[in-house]
Amino acid sequence: MPQIKISPDRCKGCELCVQACPQQILGMSRKINKKGYFYAEVVEQPRCIGCRLCCIACPDVAIEMKVHGTMYHYFAY
Numbered sequence: 901m902p903q904i905k906i907s908p909d910r911c912k913g914c915e916l917c918v919q920a921c922p923q924q925i926l927g928m929s930r931k932i933n934k935k936g937y938f939y940a941e942v943v944e945q946p947r948c949i950g951c952r953l954c955c956i957a958c959p960d961v962a963i964e965m966k967v968h969g970t971m972y973h974y975f976a977y
């Protein structure tokens with residue numbers, strides 16, 4: 901099962917990942933991070949299909965994905 905990890909302190913609360921997720925399993929936290937933004941979080945991890953659109957959409961490279969033990973990093977371009 902794919903695992904998504906969002907680094908709260910890298911997030912700037914732009915919600916691009918929330919919009920990008922076809923499963924609509926990402927949402928915004930009610931807590932704020934060190935930068936003062938509401939940050940994204942995974943709401944329903946078991947429904948993730950591993951499409952990686954959230955990782956690609958994030959301009960701040962705040963989202964990491966692990967599939968079968970392999971960590972994928974996506975960089976802004």
Ligand code: SF4
Pocket residue numbers: 902904920921922923924925926947948949950951952953954955
């Ligand atoms: S990998 Fe795809 S389904 Fe999973 S959280 Fe990211 S956008 Fe949503």
Ligand code: SF4
Pocket residue numbers: 906910911912913914915916917918939940957958959960961962963
């Ligand atoms: S796309 Fe990245 S910076 Fe924007 S809300 Fe999602 S995790 Fe945060």
